[in-house]
Amino acid sequence: MANFHVEKPVASRGQQTARVARDIRGGGMNRDRWKTIASVLARQGILVAFALFLIGFSIFSDRFLSPENILSVMRSSAIIGVMALGVTVVVIGGNLDLSVGSMLSFSTVLVVDLHDKIGPAPAIGVMLVATLALGAVNGLLVGVARLNSLIVTLGMLSAIQGLTLIYSGGKNVDIVNQDQTWFKIFGRGTIADIPTPIVIFAVGAILLHLMMAYTPFGRRIYATGGNATAAVFSGVRRSRVVFLTYLISASGVAIAAIILGSRVMGSQNNVGQGYELQVLAGVILGGTSLLGGAGTIWKTVIGVLILGFIQNGLLLMGFEYYVQWLVTWVVIILAVWLDIAAKRGRLLSPIA
Amino acid sequence: MADTVIKSPVRWLAANPIWGFIVLIFVFFSFANPYFFALQNFQNILVQTSTIGLIALGMTLVMINGNIDLSVGAVVALAASLCVDIQGWEMFADWGNWAIAPGVIAALIAGTALGALNGFIVWKTGVDAFIVTLGAMLGVRGLVFVYTKEQSFFAMNFAFSDFGSSNMGPLPTLAVLFLVCTAAVYFLLARTVHGRNTYAVGGNRSAAVNAGIRVGPHMLINFMIVGFFAALAGVTLSSQMGAATPNLGTNYELWVITSVVLGGTKLNGGAGTILGTLGGVLAIGILRNGMNLMQVPAFYVLVILGTILIAVLLLDKQLNRKGKEELRV
């Protein structure tokens, strides 16, 4: 009896992929080959897509795979990347954070404006505290008050936009002595010949990956996102866990604001507008389930890089800037579709 | 039947607290500002509300279904651009005022078609509507930028912008349009089989499936309806402005979802009414109008809007609390 149960999922997985394969091409010959392809697609779809994009673009543009170009893509992906790392943690914990875009506007305006007024180091300090405070508001409302995270962070999106405008009076801010300040190191400098944003992104990714994959806290985040009730019944302090995920997300925004402010040395009030979409797109492309409990940091890195390479490749091929948004639209849906198709064992949804 | 449940005004107000809130802010602004309590201003409020309001009507259906549509803001921009651009095409040059018609029709078809596309993807792939329409929000906006080459279009035909500021009897045409649409969607939701099935699909999807309701096509229709209304809002908005800009409709999804949630529609689906949604959009409309009259900078409106949204959620949570005995998970 028990054996019957235990063997079921093992046996069924092979069959599932076979069914994906059947659905994909509608039955016929070469079943085994399709089975293998489908199973690879299903499990590592994101990596396969990544490889396909790289190959495709490199055929159309010989500049695409040059080291300079790759570094430049990674550098420009770093801002979205750092934010996406934090949002991945929130999403794995079972919540959403749509406020990161307007939080980025706020933090960038704050750090750039204060730079000339109180000096770079105090400016960074004040900005960090302020950003974490906003993250804490999210964390309190979602974690402690248990409100719906979509609505809370949507409301915060609006409120923080207003805060930014109130702070700046609607004016743009900028740094006067752009070449003299050491603040430029974050966005314009290099560490060991690697652009600093890439270093920051990489270090952040490694640290968060270690945290999520190997620490008790990471385990508690997965448990809370997977089944919050069961986590509480296992002694996990759910409110605290969720609260901390929002602090992590806010830290990501603060670091992104430092990179962005340092690179541009100025800021508009709406500089981060729409970033929440790009960030979520990266997280979703990385295969993190919006239901929580599943996902990995390093796949988010790949998701963000895919977005960056799509953007870069399309530009190199001579497409208009906004074509990348159209491609992102298709890629997001395809990525999630393939993921759930693999899980349910058939390509199309069974909804009548 | 929604209206059979109405037992007393008190109970009705408890189920629709937003109308209580409307009375509150209405009285407040009437005393706080001399320009607020005037027929002209009420007409303004209705016209200002109509854009968000039209979209909110469709969004209510989609949200009662347990779905969401984040792409409405982008659809507004696309519809507005199509409408203004097409009516200026060479081929319609000698159509006179009738040149407006192909523009409007193209805009409405585009909006409905995009809604159908969203619905079809949700139906066939089973991908969550949040993700599908998040992608569309980005993609359709990209489409707008590509189509318009990041330029604004201006309506050359004055009849088009005249329509936006015209009156039908005592009321502005756009207000009448909004009220008629509200009545139509109310009828659809409260009285028709499709409307009642909307609650069933959102309230208990598997029950609806087992009862033989074709859930996929049903949701498709509601996505088409919200797409249609977003496009209609794009048309009326461009007619008010006499122009279409590619950034039109930015953040509209936020405003719309806020009004619908304020109106009592549940995010998980299964519950919500058009009367509530009407209350939600009016509340936001009155708030914006009143604060504008009191010369509160627009920045503060954003903060207050966000705060109200969260406060409503908190209040809802507090009211539904079971007291000290509650399981604390």
Added chain:
Amino acid sequence: MSDVAATKIPALQLKGIVKTFPGVRALDDVTFDVRAGEVHALLGENGAGKSTLMKVLAGMYQPDEGTIEIEGTPVTMRTPLEAKRRGVVLIHQELSLAEEMTVAENIYLGELPRRSLGRVDWKTLFAKSEEILKRLNCGFGPKDRVGALSIANQQMVEIARALTVDAKVVIFDEPTASLTDAEKVVLFEIINDLKARGVGIVYISHRMDEIFTLADRISVLRDGGYRGTLVAGDTTEDEVIQLMIGRSLDLSRRQHAEVKTGEVALKVEGLSCGKLFQDVSFELREGEVLGFYGLVGAGRTEIAETLFGLRRPTAGTIEIDGKETAIHSPADAIAKGISLVPESRKEQGLVLGMNCRDNITLPQVGDLTSGPFVSDGAEIAIFDQYRDTLKIKTPSWRQAVGNLSGGNQQKIVIGKWLAMHPRILIVDEPTRGIDVGSKSEIHDLIRELARSGYAVIVISSEMPEVLHVSDRILAMYHGRVIRRFTAEEVTEDSLVAAISGIEQEQVA
């Protein structure tokens, strides 16, 4: 209908049904029939194929092989709606109602009467619903909102649905799972009434007593195969169980060996939590099993949740090892040596998407570290230990617990809490919905734990279980401890009398 009964053509007949899922032959050559005017019980352990068969009956699944005949005519039923139109209706275990809609709309869900313009014909709808509700003697009207009804009344709405068509066969899937005894009586009356009208009833349940009360015939499935049909009047529970598990099982009362109890581990005095339970007092000693028996809603689970820091008591004191203490949260309870194996393993016990090892170590993962990181070795050691002692069957610790059978999932939850080495172990419905074999293993385990010095509380709705494992039993009624028994003095009759409120005056 009577013609059919007379000619002995079954109302519904399945022949040679085969249904395979990827990797599993869920139904293998199953034959089953229901005659008009009989109750035919369908039995089997979890995973035996009952629910698959039921879904084939109701048109939710299509069989790969075999035929379905309704009154002798072969049919195919592609959807539940089609099955319903042919007179075969399923009453779901998980109620399939839309709570915000009216009773009438739910009864005619998917088939609302129409007028022009797609309008709902409310007049017809309410009139027809009223009529059906009257036949069922329901205490609510067609315009009531379903969400405002009790669970039992919601079930009535489901049954009312079956009456919208000329139902030939009605399938009940564990209908009494969430009903009180009084509600059960009403349900049984309705079933008997349907039967008298010539409707064939398929009755699926785990509860032997119900089956022997209601059924005319009993069919048993095991491992997807048909194992035989017994006539209820000519068989015994033992025979049925043997057919279900393929061997005989001793679920009789335990032979009470000398119980060596130790210190008082837990003392509860006058504990109350609002309306949920009041003035509960008891002592729990090391080495003994204290059983809590009562109906669903009598407050048993809520006591456990309060002891585990999930609810705030409104009055009373809790003493652990003679020291008065307050328990603020599950983490606090764990620190004080209390473990709770919760009532619902899927919702409260397990993170189904997580692997077996991580589920077992979750409560103590913070202590299994070397440096800042979780020690892989320490975790696997704990998993291996409890896999072996509890005989958890899984290919590897990497398996997601959602893929295990109910019995093995329950063992993971138990293992999770044993691994905390608690002094006080509370188990709430330890064997709900798991197969008979795993059941007896878990009972033995509970006894073994007590023998090795644990203080154990067992909460259960199943009388044989409580009788089998407990040293003392507290009977609960309406949030109060109504009577206390020792294992020697307790009888089934006195226990039933206590929990159904017959002896209310005799407060212990």
